[in-house]
Amino acid sequence: MTLPPVPFPDHARSMLVDLPDEAATAGLARRLAPHLRAGDRLALDGPMGAGKTTFVRHLVAALGGDATCVSSPTYTLLHRYESHPPVIHVDACRLHSPGQLAALGFDELCAEAIAAIEWAERIGEALAPTWRFAFAHVATGRQARIEAPAGVQP
Numbered sequence: 620m621t622l623p624p625v626p627f628p629d630h631a632r633s634m635l636v637d638l639p640d641e642a643a644t645a646g647l648a649r650r651l652a653p654h655l656r657a658g659d660r661l662a663l664d665g666p667m668g669a670g671k672t673t674f675v676r677h678l679v680a681a682l683g684g685d686a687t688c689v690s691s692p693t694y695t696l697l698h699r700y701e702s703h704p705p706v707i708h709v710d711a712c713r714l715h716s717p718g719q720l721a722a723l724g725f726d727e728l729c730a731e732a733i734a735a736i737e738w739a740e741r742i743g744e745a746l747a748p749t750w751r752f753a754f755a756h757v758a759t760g761r762q763a764r765i766e767a768p769a770g771v772q773p
């Protein structure tokens with residue numbers, strides 16, 4: 620059973636969502652997709668296997684893209700998926716410095732796309748995220764703590 624999201628009382632834009640299985644992560648992606656806009660930058664953090672790539676895969680599907688293309692950006696620094704809008708997928712673990720993103724034309728690419736950055740904490744505030752996701756392993760599966768932009772009530 621998927622538990623309803625629990626809003627943090629101290630922060631109206633933050634919420635804690637229980638994700639007992641991958642289907643729940645897919646449901647979260649479908650729920651958030653209509654609230655995402657080109658130019659949004661999603662910081663995805665949490666330990667290995669916590670569900671960052673899985674969330675991106677279901678987000679691409681929810682945006683009408685081909686989810687089968689989505690994998691961790693291990694061999695290339697940056698993936699682009701042709702969803703609506705497109706999704707730019709980066710694993711910050713692979714970057715040697717935040718400046719590498721600029722060298723890839725990241726800002727230009729993101730203007731017309733949603734950027735999803737795994738291990739975003741590695742590049743600090745250089746990403747200027749509009750959404751923050753902290754995925755975690757919990758006894759019941761996974762949990763995501765989500766911070767949405769001001770004015771967005773997903």
Ligand SMILES: Nc1ncnc2c1ncn2[C@@H]1O[C@H](COP(=O)(O)OP(=O)(O)OP(=O)(O)O)[C@@H](O)[C@H]1O
Nearest residue numbers: 638639640641644667668669670671672673760761
């Ligand atoms: N509730 C859940 N949400 C997402 N994935 C889940 C869940 N429960 C189990 N899984 C499984 O856990 C794995 C998550 O792997 P994923 O590649 O998404 O992690 P990651 O956070 O991207 O790790 P890494 O930091 O190594 O890139 C997948 O095999 C997925 O099927």
Ligand SMILES: [Mg+2]
Nearest residue numbers: 671672691737
């Ligand atoms: Mg991953």
